[in-house]
Each structure stands twice: as C-alpha cells, then as structure tokens.
Amino acid sequence: MSIIADILKYESLSIVGLEKNTGKTECLKYVLARLPLDHKRVAVTSIGIDGESTDQVTRTQKPEIVLREGMYFGTSEMHYRQRRLVSELIDVSDVTTSLGRVVTARALTGGKILLSGPSSGVSLQRWMGEMRRHGIDLVIIDGALSRMSLASPAVSQSMILATGAAYSANMTTLVQKTAFVVELINLPLADEPLRSQLLPHEKGVWWTDSEGALHEMNGVTSLSQDIHFQGMEQCATLYVAGALVDRFLEKVRQHPQLKHAELVVRDFTKIFVSPQQFRLFTKSGGRVSVLQKSKLIAVTVNPTSPSGYVLDSERLCGKLSEAIGLPVYDLLKTQACV
Amino acid sequence: MRLKDVIDSPCGLRFMLDQLELQSGYARRWLLEMPLLTNERDILAAYAVLRRFALFVEQVDHTQLNTLLFKLQCLKDIRTTIQNLKQRATLDDIEMFEVKHLAILATDVAALLRNHGMDGVVHIPDLNQVIAILDPDGMKIATFYIYDSYCQELRDLRTEMRQHPDQQEELLVQASELERGVRDDLSRQLHPYATAIEQAQEALARIDANIAKARQVQELGLCFPTLADNDTTTYQGLFHPQVKAVLTAQGKTFQPIDIAFGLQPTLITGANMGGKTVVLKTVTLCQLLAQFAFGLPATSAVVAVKDEVRLCMGDDQSVEKGLSSFAAEMKNIDAVIQASRTGCRLLALIDEPARTTNPVEGTALVSALLRILAHTRMSLLMTTHYDVEPAQAHCLRVKGFVDGAMDYSLVEVRDGEVPHEALRIAESLGIDSQWINQARALLANNHKPT
Numbered sequence: 017m018s019i020i021a022d023i024l025k026y027e028s029l030s031i032v033g034l035e036k037n038t039g040k041t042e043c044l045k046y047v048l049a050r051l052p053l054d055h056k057r058v059a060v061t062s063i064g065i066d067g068e069s070t071d072q073v074t075r076t077q078k079p080e081i082v083l084r085e086g087m088y089f090g091t092s093e094m095h096y097r098q099r100r101l102v103s104e105l106i107d108v109s110d111v112t113t114s115l116g117r118v119v120t121a122r123a124l125t126g127g128k129i130l131l132s133g134p135s136s137g138v139s140l141q142r143w144m145g146e147m148r149r150h151g152i153d154l155v156i157i158d159g160a161l162s163r164m165s166l167a168s169p170a171v172s173q174s175m176i177l178a179t180g181a182a183y184s185a186n187m188t189t190l191v192q193k194t195a196f197v198v199e200l201i202n203l204p205l206a207d208e209p210l211r212s213q214l215l216p217h218e219k220g221v222w223w224t225d226s227e228g229a230l231h232e233m234n235g236v237t238s239l240s241q242d243i244h245f246q247g248m249e250q251c252a253t254l255y256v257a258g259a260l261v262d263r264f265l266e267k268v269r270q271h272p273q274l275k276h277a278e279l280v281v282r283d284f285t286k287i288f289v290s291p292q293q294f295r296l297f298t299k300s301g302g303r304v305s306v307l308q309k310s311k312l313i314a315v316t317v318n319p320t321s322p323s324g325y326v327l328d329s330e331r332l333c334g335k336l337s338e339a340i341g342l343p344v345y346d347l348l349k350t351q352a353c354v
Numbered sequence: 355m356r357l358k359d360v361i362d363s364p365c366g367l368r369f370m371l372d373q374l375e376l377q378s379g380y381a382r383r384w385l386l387e388m389p390l391l392t393n394e395r396d397i398l399a400a401y402a403v404l405r406r407f408a409l410f411v412e413q414v415d416h417t418q419l420n421t422l423l424f425k426l427q428c429l430k431d432i433r434t435t436i437q438n439l440k441q442r443a444t445l446d447d448i449e450m451f452e453v454k455h456l457a458i459l460a461t462d463v464a465a466l467l468r469n470h471g472m473d474g475v476v477h478i479p480d481l482n483q484v485i486a487i488l489d490p491d492g493m494k495i496a497t498f499y500i501y502d503s504y505c506q507e508l509r510d511l512r513t514e515m516r517q518h519p520d521q522q523e524e525l526l527v528q529a530s531e532l533e534r535g536v537r538d539d540l541s542r543q544l545h546p547y548a549t550a551i552e553q554a555q556e557a558l559a560r561i562d563a564n565i566a567k568a569r570q571v572q573e574l575g576l577c578f579p580t581l582a583d584n585d586t587t588t589y590q591g592l593f594h595p596q597v598k599a600v601l602t603a604q605g606k607t608f609q610p611i612d613i614a615f616g617l618q619p620t621l622i623t624g625a626n627m628g629g630k631t632v633v634l635k636t637v638t639l640c641q642l643l644a645q646f647a648f649g650l651p652a653t654s655a656v657v658a659v660k661d662e663v664r665l666c667m668g669d670d671q672s673v674e675k676g677l678s679s680f681a682a683e684m685k686n687i688d689a690v691i692q693a694s695r696t697g698c699r700l701l702a703l704i705d706e707p708a709r710t711t712n713p714v715e716g717t718a719l720v721s722a723l724l725r726i727l728a729h730t731r732m733s734l735l736m737t738t739h740y741d742v743e744p745a746q747a748h749c750l751r752v753k754g755f756v757d758g759a760m761d762y763s764l765v766e767v768r769d770g771e772v773p774h775e776a777l778r779i780a781e782s783l784g785i786d787s788q789w790i791n792q793a794r795a796l797l798a799n800n801h802k803p804t
Contacts, residue, residue, distance in 0.1 A: 085516070093448060100526055102512055104499040105451040110379065110430070119448060124499065125515050127522060 019345065020050050022313045023154070023174065028144060030159035030169035030176075030310060034197060037182040039318030039347065044158055045082060046347045047176075051154070053086050059120075059147045061090035061133030062158035063140055063169065080128040081158075087123045088152060090133040090143055092116045101127020107146065111139040118143065120150075131158055137218075141171055168308070170283030175201065175310035179336075180318030185325045187332055194315065195339040196291045200284040201312045206253075206305040214255050214280060215307050222257070223277075225250035238264045245271050255280040262293045269297050276301075283308040315344045355662075357646055358386040364667050365638035369596040370648060373574070374566040377426035380555070381562035391645045392661050392699075394581050400647035401578055403560075406475045408568040408578075414470060419565075422466050426562045428459055432555065439548040444534075444541045451498040453544065453551060454488040457481035458496045460554040463561065476564070478557045479550040487543050500533045504540075508532045567648055576649025579640075582658040586616040587641075587733070591653030594636040598651075609762040610653070613637065613750070619724055619734040621744055622764070624752025625775035629762040630737040631667070633752075634703040637735060638665040641701055658733070661698040664690050667705045680710050691726065700732040706739060716740055 023029050031047070033040030044060075051058055060081070083089060083101060091099075093108075093116030103121040111118045113135050120143070123129075134140040140157070147155050159169030169175065177197065184190040205211065213230055214222065221233040221243075227250075236243055238256040243264065245251070251274055256264065260281050268274050279297075281287055283306050287294075298304070315336060319327040329346045337344040361368050376382050391397045411419065435449040445453070464478040485494075490503040502509035511529045515522050544551075570576065574595050582588075591610040598608040611633060622630050640650050644657040666686040668679065690702045707723060708716040717740040727734050728746045749768065753761035777797075781790050 096448065097446065100523070102499065102515070102529070104497050105447060106497050108430070108448055108451060108455075121499075122497075125512060125522070126519055127526070 019176075019314050019343070020047070020052075023047065023051070023176075024056065026172075026174040026311065026313075027148075027153065028155040028157065028172035029174045029313075030157040030172040031178065032159045032169050032175060033178040034194065035180075035183040037318065037322045038178045038180040039316055040158070040178040041081070042318065042347055043176060043178050043316045044156070047156065048081065048083065048087070053084060056153045057086075057088065057151055058154045058156065059088035059090065059150075059152045060131065060156040060158070061118075061140075061143065062131035063133060063135060081131055082126065082128055083123045084126050085123055088120060088147065088150065089123065089129060089131065090118055090120045090147075091129060092132040093119055095130040095132050096121065099127070099129045101125050101129060103129075106150065109139075109143070109146075111136075111142070120146070133157075137168055137171065144171070168283050168285045170285060170306075170308040170310050172310050174313050176313055177201065177315045178318065179315060181321035181325055181327050182318065185321050185323075185327070187327055187335065190327070190332070191335050191339050192291070194336060196294075197284075198312060198315065198340045198342070200287050201310065203284060203304055203306045203309070205309050206278070206280050206307055210253060210280070211307050214257075217255070217257050218282075219257050222255040223248055223251045224253045224255075226252050228252075243267055245274060249273050251277045253278045253280055256286070257282055258286065260287045260289055262289050265289050265293050265297050269300055269302060278303045278305060280305050280307065282306065312342060315340065315342055317344060317346050318348070319346060355390045356386065357388045357390075360390075360642060360663075361386065363638065363642070363665060365635045365642065365665055366594060366596045367639060367642055369599075370570070370639070370643065373595070374563075374570055376566045377423050377562050378429035378559070380429050380431040381426070381559040381566075383431065384556065384559035385563050388646060390642070390663075391647065392659060394659055397581060397645060397647060397659060403475055404564055404567055404571075404647055404649075405578060406472065407561075407564040408571050410470060410472055411565060411568040411572060418466075418470075422463065423565070425459060425463050425466065426558065426565070428455070429555070429558045429562065430455070432456060433552075436548055436552045436555070439541065439544055439551070442541070442545055444538050445544070446537065447499060450488055450537070450540065450544075451496075453484065454498050455496045456551060456555055456558075457484040457488070458494070460558060461485065463558060467561070476557050476560050477553075479553050481547065481550060481554055484544065484547050484551065487540060500536050504536045505532055508536070571649035574649070574651065577652055577655055579644050579650050579655035579657040582656045584616070585658045585733070586614060586656070587637075587658045588614040588656040589637070589640060589650075589652045589654070592636055592640065592655075593651050594632055594639065595651050597632055597635075611636070611762065611764060613764055615733055615735060615748065616658075617731055617733055619728050619736065619747040620750060621724065621742070621747040622735065622737045622750045622752070623739070623767070624737075626739075626779055628752035630752055631705050632762075633764070634665065634667075634705050634735055634737060638663060638701075638703050659699065660701040660733070662693055662700045664693065664700065664702045665705075666690065666703065666707070668707075668709050680708075683707065683710070687723065691723075694727060694730040694732045697731070700730075702727075702732060702734050704734070704736045706737050709739070713740060717742055 031040055031044050048060065088106065092113050095115060096119045102124040104124055105119060105121050107120040109118045111134055113132060115132050118134055134143045144155050157169055157172055179190065179194045184193055210224065221236045221238055222230055223233065224230050238258050238260055254268060254274060254277050268279060279302060281304065317332055317336065319329040319332055329349055333344045333346055361371060391400060430452060432452040435445065435452050438445060438449065460478050460481050467473055488498060490501050500508065502512060508529060511525050511532065515525045590612050592613060593608050593610050601608050613633065622633060624630050640652065640655065641657065641660060641663050643650055645659065666683065668683055687704060687707055690704065693700050708719040720738050720740050721742040724736065724742060724747055749766065750764045751767045753763050753765055777790055777794055
C-alpha cells in the first residue's frame, strides 16, 4: 500500500489524532506492522504523557503497542518495567517525565509495550538526535494533539492525521472541521533567514521591520487583554511564539498598519482560532506562515464513535478526500479513496 | 561548610562556578557538596592534582581533549543505584545498565588518561570485573539485558517465543521467573564492587571538575596559590573576575590590587567609589577559591588557611527577615565577635560597619570594634568612612583622585584619617552645583558635617 512507501521517504513521522478514539493507535499499529524492518531501522515513541496522564487517574488502560523484533523504542522507566517483550537497553536519559526517566531500548522479540516518551519539545528533539546517532532511519512519534503537551508533533518531517466520528458525528461538520486542520497543517513555511531568526524565541510576541531587524513587544503575550501596535508602521512580519487566539487575530486584522504584515506562528498546533475568524483574516488579505511544518502524507478515518454511532465509511472517505485533496484511509477496511 | 552553603555569598563565588564548563550535572552536584578544605595537606594535594590537569589541558591537542570531554558528558548520577547495591538489594535491568555504563565509561576514561601519562593523578578503581559480570558475551558495548548466555533455560524459552508468538504471554511469565533468578545472582556478584563503583563515579566527577577548573585558569588568567607558613596572606595583581568582565564589556579596565594582611587588623579608608567594597569581596572570593582549590584571580598569591570566612556587607538581605538594616548588620558583626572568641582561625571582612546610624555613635562603635578584635587571633579587614582611632590597625587607603581620574590602588598610611573627597567626586558626577557649593561653604565656615 502506498502509505508505507510514502512514510519511508522521510526520516520522521508523527501520527496525530484529532480526538481520542479517532483511531490514532490503530493507525500506529497498522504502520508498525507493515514497515520493512529488514533494511530500515525504526524507533518509536510517544509524546502523549501530559495529554493522556488522565488515564492514570481514570484507570482506563492506555493502549499497548505491539512492537516487532528489532524495533527501537523510547518509553518511561515505569512502562519499561511493565514491558511484555525481551529488549536490550540502549540508553537511560536524564530527561524525566511524570513516570520516570525516558529509556531507550531495542526489541529482541516481538511483544507489547506502553509508550510514554519525552514530553517537552527540547527533550523530544534531543531524543530524535540520539536516535540518528544510533543509526535509526525512521523515527515514529505517537503524537497526541493536546494543549497540555509541550512537545509538538510538528518537529517531524511527515505526518498522518487520524480523524473520525469521535471528532464529530455529523459527516458534514466532520469533513469541515478536519479540512480546517488540514489547511493549518499545510500552511507555508516562513522564508529563510526569517525562520532561523525566529526559531530560538519560544515566548512572547515579536516583529521585524522592513530592514529585517527583530523587536520584541515588551510585556505582551498573544493572550494579553490589551495589545497596542504603536510605532509598528514598518512592521513586515509579526511573530506569535505562543498560542494564536481569536482575539489577537482580530486585533491584527483590524489594525491598518499591519495589513501587509505576514503573521508567523511556531507550528499549526499553536493555532487555536475558529475557522470563521481565520477565514476573515485570510479573506482580507492576511497571510499566515509557520516555523515548523510536517508534510501531511495521509488522513485516516475511524467512522465509529465511542458512543456507537457509525458513519458510512466509503462516503466519508470520498467526501473528505475531495475536500482536502489527499488520500484518506479507513484502516479497518484498508482501502484508499483518492 | 560546603561549597553550596556559600555559593550565593555576595563575594561573587557563583560567577566562578557558572563560568566552569562542567560536562556533567553530576560533577556540578559533586562540586557543590565539596567541603571547605581547612587542612593544609588537603589543599596542597588538591592543587597538585589541578596543576597536573592544567599542564594536561595546555599540552593535549583539541581532538583528544574533546574525546575525553565527550566521554565525561555521559557521566550519570547513579547514587541511588549504588546505594541499593550496597544494601544488597536486587538491581533491575535499568540499574544494571547504569552500573555497566559507568564501568565502561570509567575504564575508557582511565585508558584515555593513561595515554597521556595521567594515570594515577586521580585514582579510578579497576572495574573490569564488573564489566565481565554484566557483559557475558564480551561485546564491550554499553547496552544491557538479561543475556541468553546467563541461563540456557532462558535461551531455550526465548527461542520458543520467537517460534511460537501465540504462546508468548505464557512463555514471558516463565522467562520472567528465570530472569529474576539471574538478577538476584548478578546483584550478589556485583555487591562486593559497590564501593569501587561509587569511587569510580566520584573519580570521574573529580576529573570533570579539575579539567573545568584548569580551563578556567587558562581563560581567566588565574594563578595557583602557595600556602603561607606564617599567618600573612599576600596577593599581587588581585582582580575580581566578575567586576572585571563587566568593566571590560564597558570598554574599561580593572586596576589590579596588591594587598597583604596578617593577624593585625587592616583598616581600609578611601573616597566613595574607590573600590573599597570590591577589595573586600575579592579577598573573600580568593580565600574561598583557595580552600575549594580553584585558580585564583591574581598574578601571585600566598594564602594563610582559615577555618572560617565571614563577609559582612551593609546591604544584607536580612531586611526580608524583618530586621532593619542596622539590626541585621549588628547581628552579623556580633556573630564575628562570637566566632573570634572560639579561637578558630577566622577571616572577617566588614564593610563600613554602623554606616546607617549617626556619625557620633557610629565612630564610637567602629573604634570599639577595632579595639576588641585587635586582641584576637583573627584576620580582619574593615572599611570605613569614619575618622576612627586606628588602635593597632594596619591602615590602607585607596589612592583616590589623582589628576582628575580615580586610582584604585592601595597605599599605606600611618593613621586612619579619612580623605575628604566626597564633594569632588560628587562634582565630577555632575551633581547639582548649588548643593555642592552650599556644602563647601558650610565646611569653610567650620560647620563640619561630621
């Protein structure tokens, strides 16, 4: 199936679910079961600890992943001790999570493991760097899309998005909402050297003037109640390191001096604006770009909602594929609609 | 007293620690736990090691140094694991991985240092037996699991597991029983080496710290002290690294200071902005650096070892504890007096005592303090603006204004008479001329402000 061939073109893949029970884990299992391990070294981890630690509280079991012999994986000490396979420890990192340090190991037999890897952006990138040093060809990140998780799946080169009836049981709404996320994932990268200039700044609101000089808006975050754009007549780009919300976007849209400015966000996971507000912004000539971007390879759907409601899989795949111009798979049926 | 207890002393010790390029977090923790060395023999031994590393850092080529530094970056803090091993607990896979990782690291570092004739400078215990226990196949790679080679039955089970994945769950339960037995056995075998493993971890931290200190000596132009055989401390070309860095950034230079003091009190007078406080901070810093075996910011240093060092600055933060600045200061100085009576070798540095009270009582307090402390066996450096009775004090004065510029060097004066340069300095700062002139007129009319 072409989805595997597409994945192998990249060094890293994140699998992101729009909601619980949209089939993210099914998708991960599907991919892991089909990767050709004879000539590729694969490592897998999860960044979902913060987002899914509620599972520790509600005592609902986090899904176990089945690894194949030879796969590398990063998980917490606690989950390593609960592993149900034979594996060789490669590294114990200084990075700690709520479940202990992150350890990296290689599966010597197939078997089940709970994944809970690095939970901050920096530690995730460091872990990915370590994997490269171990000669890993492909890193797969189980990327919970959560406002709680500090690690963004957008650090990976490629991405698969899982959506389904759990996200919305109304097919039209589901297609619209998913298409909006896809639109955000596909936002263009900011140009160099602007990108390298902005990447180190993980907090605050910044702007560059027509000369390319960078200025910080002192004491302002994108969530601030009163934001004034005084003295920014020369503003060429406006960079929001944190969350982009409706109120901020509206202020920018209504400000005459920022009409020609490009709005830059860190990555699509930092955008929390409504489709309506976003549409208004782009329709009035606003441009948005990102510092980190993953190539969206495919979208998978789970037509069944946890409450038992089932959408027509074939129609859903067809409609969604038409809306986003990308292959859409129902992995339980394993057929692609293009 | 440990380094971590004095790290935030206003003398600027933290700056020196922050400037150290330590490779591992464990080395930093180890260094912070280091006690103040008060025994001459220990200090000499520590400097002998540092001198060897200074020479090594100078001579070794970059690639080889980087290889060593990269190794030291891999040093982890496994004290909990070592503690478990000492208490005869059974280690789990992660703990055994840590032990093996450390043992291989220690062996590698020892080999690298041996190649440069540095073996024995810091003793690293031989952990080859530990490696042998945790590396039954002789792979010499720092990875770990309960190897098949430990147990034939386990090997058979795992083979079966691969052949019959459907029975894996059952087989894993059986295997985990066997694995537990192997872990018990390995832990028993490792137990006698617990102390050696602990020593190896410390040795690697010591090596990391010494290389970082040696590089700091090179970068900041520091020196190694000799220890005084009498009670006199002598510094030449003394500077404060942090103040120097700030001045350099402003395009200014730090004027080095020469100073010597023994058991006779030293009274430092001088104009405002003359750097009196910096002298006290720098002397405090040097005393602590010497007794934690760092390079010293001076061209030469002869240091008399002390049991205790106390720096009393007027702007103590005790205000937060609800004390007024005067009360906080009195309490601090009182502690110095009490300490001086214990007979320990004490160095106290007191910056402008009683400065916040009225000059009449202030002068009396400072004169009396000087008299009391002159009769103890402590070293005392004190700055003041008051015209105090110098008693038996050794008096130094910051040179002050010479040809329109500040000269920070210290000159000996016979008495403690304070210079009257406050008005000139204020004038040079561009302070309101009406105010200055009025003050000058008052002085001329013999209305001495004091």
